[in-house]
Amino acid sequence: MTRAGIIWLLAGLLVVGTVGAPVSADDKDGNDRTLRATLKGFEEPPSVSSTGRGTFRATISEDGTALSYTISYEDLEGDVPEGTPACPGPRAGTVSRTVTGADIVGPAGQGLTTGEFAELLRAIDKNVTYANVHSSKHTGGEIRGQIERED
16 A cells, blocks of 8 residues: 555544544553454445455554554455555555554544644544555445454
8 A cells, every 4th residue: 555545544534533632552451552453345334345355453552653553455346556566466465564643644624634643542542443445446445444452
């Protein structure tokens, strides 16, 4: 995925008007914050009938300044859009990346402006974030999953 695609994944599409105190990088037990999501077409709004599926796993750094994630997808009905060199295959693959505040570029229309990593963490903590994969067949998103804390 391109940098812009990743930012939309983690910032633009994840934030849905959140407020509240900043999250800590550690959960109540003092462990690293780990997150997960199962991606499928029926989670898209509106639902998409797709053979595609995927997973999202992430860890928030101990100091709360970075999020490292891996997103895997397979059996997509459309190709992941061109211009996404980090994606190993058009209909199946795995992408891993670490993002920081420098990667956050908006969208301001959802209350997230450049560099607001703490706001992204607040959204994650409020359980209003998701991951999705867009394809040429389903440009609004082919598979999606709500991001949750991994227990």
